Amino acid sequence: MDNSLPKISSWRQYKALLRKDIAQELRTKEMVTSMGLYGILVLVIYYIALSQTGTEFDVTAIAAGLLLLMIVFTSMLGLNRSLIHEHDQGQLEALLLAPIDRPVIFLAKATTNFLFLAIVQVVVVPLFYLIYVSGALPVLLGDITPGPWWMTAIVLFLGAVGIAGVGTLLATISVNTAGRDFILAVLFIPVMYPLLLVLVTALNAAIMGGPGFEATFWQMCAAAAFYNAVLIAVAYGLYDYILGV
Amino acid sequence: MSEDLHHSKDATAEAVQPGDDWAIVASRVSRSFGPRKAVDDVSFQLPNKAFLSIFGPNGAGKTTLLKVLSTLLPMTGKGSASVAGFDVKTQADELRRRLGIISHNPLLYRDLSAEENLLFFAELYCIPNPKERINELLEAVELSHRRYDVVRGFSRGMTQRLSIARALLPKPEVLFLDEPYSGLDPHASDILDSLIGSIRDNHTFVMVSHDLDKGFQLASHALIMSRGQIVLYDECNNIDQGAFKSLYREVVGLGVS
Amino acid sequence: MKDLLIKARDFLQGREIQIAIVLAVIGGILTTIAFVMAFTTANMQYHTTTVNVPSFVHDTRVPLAPPEFQPQPPDGTVNYHNPWFSQKIFYFHVPIAQLSLLVFTLAAIFSVLFLRTKDPNYDLRSRVAMETTLLFTLGTMISGSLWTRASWINSWGELFGTLLSEPRLVTYSVMLMFVVAYFVLRRSVSGEEKRATYSAVFSILAWIIVPFSFIFTRVTNQVQAHPTDALNPGMDTSNLIPFIICIFGMMMLGYAIYTLRVREEKKRAQIEAIKEDIEDALADAAKAGSPTGAPNYSAAAVLGTPKSKEKK
Numbered sequence: 001m002d003n004s005l006p007k008i009s010s011w012r013q014y015k016a017l018l019r020k021d022i023a024q025e026l027r028t029k030e031m032v033t034s035m036g037l038y039g040i041l042v043l044v045i046y047y048i049a050l051s052q053t054g055t056e057f058d059v060t061a062i063a064a065g066l067l068l069l070m071i072v073f074t075s076m077l078g079l080n081r082s083l084i085h086e087h088d089q090g091q092l093e094a095l096l097l098a099p100i101d102r103p104v105i106f107l108a109k110a111t112t113n114f115l116f117l118a119i120v121q122v123v124v125v126p127l128f129y130l131i132y133v134s135g136a137l138p139v140l141l142g143d144i145t146p147g148p149w150w151m152t153a154i155v156l157f158l159g160a161v162g163i164a165g166v167g168t169l170l171a172t173i174s175v176n177t178a179g180r181d182f183i184l185a186v187l188f189i190p191v192m193y194p195l196l197l198v199l200v201t202a203l204n205a206a207i208m209g210g211p212g213f214e215a216t217f218w219q220m221c222a223a224a225a226f227y228n229a230v231l232i233a234v235a236y237g238l239y240d241y242i243l244g245v
Numbered sequence: 246m247s248e249d250l251h252h253s254k255d256a257t258a259e260a261v262q263p264g265d266d267w268a269i270v271a272s273r274v275s276r277s278f279g280p281r282k283a284v285d286d287v288s289f290q291l292p293n294k295a296f297l298s299i300f301g302p303n304g305a306g307k308t309t310l311l312k313v314l315s316t317l318l319p320m321t322g323k324g325s326a327s328v329a330g331f332d333v334k335t336q337a338d339e340l341r342r343r344l345g346i347i348s349h350n351p352l353l354y355r356d357l358s359a360e361e362n363l364l365f366f367a368e369l370y371c372i373p374n375p376k377e378r379i380n381e382l383l384e385a386v387e388l389s390h391r392r393y394d395v396v397r398g399f400s401r402g403m404t405q406r407l408s409i410a411r412a413l414l415p416k417p418e419v420l421f422l423d424e425p426y427s428g429l430d431p432h433a434s435d436i437l438d439s440l441i442g443s444i445r446d447n448h449t450f451v452m453v454s455h456d457l458d459k460g461f462q463l464a465s466h467a468l469i470m471s472r473g474q475i476v477l478y479d480e481c482n483n484i485d486q487g488a489f490k491s492l493y494r495e496v497v498g499l500g501v502s
Numbered sequence: 503m504k505d506l507l508i509k510a511r512d513f514l515q516g517r518e519i520q521i522a523i524v525l526a527v528i529g530g531i532l533t534t535i536a537f538v539m540a541f542t543t544a545n546m547q548y549h550t551t552t553v554n555v556p557s558f559v560h561d562t563r564v565p566l567a568p569p570e571f572q573p574q575p576p577d578g579t580v581n582y583h584n585p586w587f588s589q590k591i592f593y594f595h596v597p598i599a600q601l602s603l604l605v606f607t608l609a610a611i612f613s614v615l616f617l618r619t620k621d622p623n624y625d626l627r628s629r630v631a632m633e634t635t636l637l638f639t640l641g642t643m644i645s646g647s648l649w650t651r652a653s654w655i656n657s658w659g660e661l662f663g664t665l666l667s668e669p670r671l672v673t674y675s676v677m678l679m680f681v682v683a684y685f686v687l688r689r690s691v692s693g694e695e696k697r698a699t700y701s702a703v704f705s706i707l708a709w710i711i712v713p714f715s716f717i718f719t720r721v722t723n724q725v726q727a728h729p730t731d732a733l734n735p736g737m738d739t740s741n742l743i744p745f746i747i748c749i750f751g752m753m754m755l756g757y758a759i760y761t762l763r764v765r766e767e768k769k770r771a772q773i774e775a776i777k778e779d780i781e782d783a784l785a786d787a788a789k790a791g792s793p794t795g796a797p798n799y800s801a802a803a804v805l806g807t808p809k810s811k812e813k814k
Contacts, residue, residue: 005342006371016368024356027395090350094411096317097346098369099338169707173700177690186686190679191707194714201722223721227714234710238703241617244319245696278695279622280775321620472782 013100017108022115024085031116035078039124042070043131055137060144063132064203067152068196070128071159072188075117079167080184082113083175096243106168106239110232114164121156133207144209151206151217155199158224162195165232172242191231198223268293268419268449269314273324276306276313276473283309285473286324291466296450298460301470302497307453310470311421314451315344329418329449342370345412348423351404352411355397359388359407362396363414370415382410386440402433409440420444422452426459438463457490471496519765526758532751533594539744540593593745595645597752599674602638605631605756606677610709613702625698626771628705629688630763634756636681643674672719673712680708 025031046066050059086092086109095105129152138144170191174184202220205213269291276284284306291297299307312318314328316337326333331340346352353362360379367375383389386406396404405425412420422441426434441450441463454460461467467484469476469492476496477489514521612628615621647661650671665671687704691697 006373008338008342008371012371013369016365019368020354020357020361020365023361024354028356085354085356089355090348090352091354093317093348093350094346094352094366095369097315097341097344098366099341099371100369169703173687173703176696176700177687178692179690183687183690186683187704190676190683191711193676193679194711194718197715197718197722219721223718227718230710230714231707234707238617238706241699241703245693245699278620278698279771281694281778319620 010104021112031078031081035074035120039074060136063207068200075163079171083171087175102240110164110168117160147206155202159199162228169235195227271326274326275322282473289478295465297466298464299453299468305470306473343418345417346421347412347425349427351408358393360392386410419449522758522761525754529751529754536744536748540590544741591649593748597749599642601756605634609705613705616702634760669719673716676715
C-alpha cells in the first residue's frame with residue numbers, strides 16, 4: 001500500500017516553497033516595490049534632515065549610520081509583509097498539514113526574505129552611495145578615500161543574512177500577535193542590536209577608509225558572521241516550537 | 246439526559262487495536278494546557294468509508310480534536326490515536342500524506358492562480374505527474390476554464406471548490422471537513438454537497454458542523470462533544486433524530502437547531 | 503547526620519512560603535546593616551573607579567562628582583582620590599547587578615523547561631523570573647547611574663551616551679529592552695499556550711543576545727570607563743564585610759520576592775480555574791432543570807426565551 005506513494009523530497013519541497021514565494025512576488029510586486037519605495041522615501045527624508053548642515057559638514061562621517069538605518073526600516077516593512085501572506089488565509093496551516101519537515105519551511109522563508117532584501121538593496125543602496133559617499137564633498141576633494149564598493153556589499157550581504165534569518169523567526173511570532181508591525185519592531189531592535197553595532201562599524205570603515213581600515217573591517221565582518229551563524233542556528237531550532245501552537 | 250442514548254459510550258471505551266477496518270482509532274485522546282482541557286479523554290473508533298459528523302457548542306473542542314488528529318497540535322497525556330492506520334505521534338508524515346482538510350478557511354494563496362496553487366501543493370506532497378492530476382481535479386471541480394485566474398478574484402464558492410481540489414490532490418484516504426459550509430451561498434453549498442457525494446464512497450469523512458440537518462443528511466456516524474468530552478457517539482441508524490436534536494439542544498444550552 | 507538531613511528536609515517541605523517570608527525579613531535586615539556599615543565603618547579605598555576614561559571626559563584628575571556626593575571630612579585630613587559616593591553605592595550596585603543576571607538566566611532555564619514539557623508552571627516561573635529581572639535591572643541601572651554620575655561623567659546629560667557606549671551599561675540597556683519587549687509580547691498574544699511558547703522562545707533568544715551585546719560593544723568601542731577591578735581581592739576588610747553582607751541580604755530578598763510572586767500567581771491561576779468550574783456548574787444546573795436550586799437558570803427559562811422572541 002505504501003509503495004504506491006512517491007518518495008518525499010525535502011529539496012523538491014524547498015524549491016516549491018521558493019517558487020511559490022517568487023511567483024507571488026512577481027505577480028503582486030508588493031514586497032520589493034513597497035520596500036524600495038520606502039527606501040527612496042527615507043533618502044528624501046535624509047535630504048530634508050541634512051538640508052541645513054552647510055558645506056562644512058562632513059556627511060561621510062555619518063553615512064554608515066544613515067545607510068544602516070534605511071536598511072533596518074525597509075527590511076522590517078518587508079518581513080512583516082512576507083509573513084502576512086502565510087497567515088491571512090490560514091496558508092501556514094496548509095503547509096503544516098503537508099508531509100514536510102518544519103525546518104524546510106523556515107529555510108525557504110528565510111531564503112526568499114533574503115532574496116527580496118538583496119534585490120531592494122541592489123536598487124536603493126547605489127543611489128545612497130552616489131549621494132552620500134561618492135558624491136560627498138570630502139570624497140570629491142580627495143580628503144577621504146573610501147574602500148572599494150565590494151566592501152560595502154559584503155557588509156550589506158551579512159546584514160541581509162542576519163535580518164532574513166532571525167527576522168523570519170521574529171516575524172512569524174509577530175504576525176500572530178495584535179499590532180504586528182509594532183511588535184516586530186519591539187522584538188527586532190534588541191535582537192539585532194549586536195549585529196547592527198558591528199555592521200555599522202564595518203560600514204564606517206568601508207566608507208571612511210583611513211589607515212588600517214581593512215583590519216577593522218574584516219574583524220567586524222567576522223563578528224557579524226559569527227553572530228549570524230549562532231543566531232540562525234538558534235532560530236532554526238526554535239522555529240518548530242513557534243509553529244507547534 | 247436520556248439514558249438510552251448513552252449505551253454506546255461504554256462500548257467505545259474498550260481498547261481496540263488499529264487495523265484495516267478502522268479509519269480512525271482514538272483512545273483516551275487529551276489536549277490540555279494547565280487546568281484547561283480542550284479535549285478531555287476522548288475515545289472512539291470510526292470504520293473505513295464512514296462519515297462522522299461532530300456536533301457541539303462553541304468551545305467544545307471539536308476543532309481542537311481535528312487538529313490533534315491531523316497532527317497540527319500535539320496530544321498531551323498518555324492517549325494515542327491513529328488515522329488511516331498511522332500513529333498521530335510517531336508516523337506524522339505518513340499520516341499527513343493520507344489526509345485532506347477542507348476548512349472554512351480556503352488555505353490557498355490568493356495571489357496565485359488556481360493552477361499555481363495546486364501545482365505548489367502537488368510539489369509539497371511530491372506527487373508524480375502533477376499536471377495530469379491537476380487537470381483531472383480542475384475538471385472535477387469545474388474550474389478548468391478559470392485555471393489561469395488569480396484566486397483573489399474567485400467567488401466564495403469557487404474558492405471553496407478549489408480548496409476541495411487542493412485537499413484531494415494527494416488522493417487522501419481520510420478527509421476532514423471543518424465547517425465547510427460556513428459562508429457559502431445555497432448554490433455553492435449545493436455544489437459542495439454534490440462534490441462530497443461523488444467522492445463519498447471512497448473516502449472516510451470527519452465533519453465538524455454547526456448545522457444539525459446538514460450534518461445528519463450526510464453522516465453515517467454522529468458524535469456530540471461538550472467541554473472536550475464525548476456526550477454521545479453512535480451510528481446514525483441507531484439514533485432517533487428527535488431525541489438526538491433535543492439532546493443537542495440540551496448540550497448547547499440554547500434553542501439552537 | 504543523615505537522620506538530621508532527612509528531618510530538615512521534611513521540615514522544609516511545604517514551608518516554602520514561611521521560609522520566603524523569613525528570608526525576606528533577614529534579607530531586609532542584612533541589607534540595612536550593610537547600608538549602615540557602608541556609611542559608618544567602611545574605610546575609604548582608592549582602587550575602584552577610573553580605569554580608562556571616555557573621550558568626552560576632559561580631565562580625569564578633576565573630581566567629577568557634584569559636591570553633594572562628596573562632602574569633605576570634618577578634619578580635612580583624608581585626601582580623596584575617588585569620589586566618596588561612588589564607593590558607597592558600590593556595595594549595593596554590584597550585588598543587584600549579579601542578581602539580575604542570575605534571575606535572567608533562571609528565566610531562560612525555565613523557558614527551556616517549558617518548551618520541553620509544556621507545563622504551564624514553568625511558564626509562570628519564567629515570567630516571574632522575568633519580572634524579578636525587570637526589578638533588579640532597574641535597580642542596577644538606577645544605582646549604576648548614580649555611580650556613573652559620581653565617578654566619571656560631567657553632567658547627567660552624558661549619562662545616556664554612556665549607556666549606549668560602555669559595554670556593561672550597554673548590556674543592561676539591551677537587557678532592559680528585552681525585558682520590556684518580553685512583557686509587550688506577552689500582552690499582545692492571545693491564547694495561553696501561544697503566549698507561553700512565544701515568550702519562552704523570546705526569553706531564550708534574549709539570553710543568547712545579551713552576552714553578544716556585551717562583547718560586540720567592547721570590540722566596536724574604545725570606551726571602557728566602568729571600573730573592572732571592583733572585586734579586587736585587595737579590598738579592605740572593613741569594606742569586604744558590608745559588601746558580603748549585602749550580597750547575602752540581596753540574594754535572600756531576591757529569592758523571597760521570586761518565591762512569593764510565584765505563589766501569588768499560582769493562587770491566581772487556581773482562582774481562575776475555580777471561577778470557570780463555578781460557571782460550568784451553573785450552566786449545568788441551568789440545563790438539568792436546576793436541581794441545585796438556582797431558579798434563574800432553569801432549563802425552561804433558558805429554552806423559553808428564544809421561542810417567546812419568535813412569537814413576537
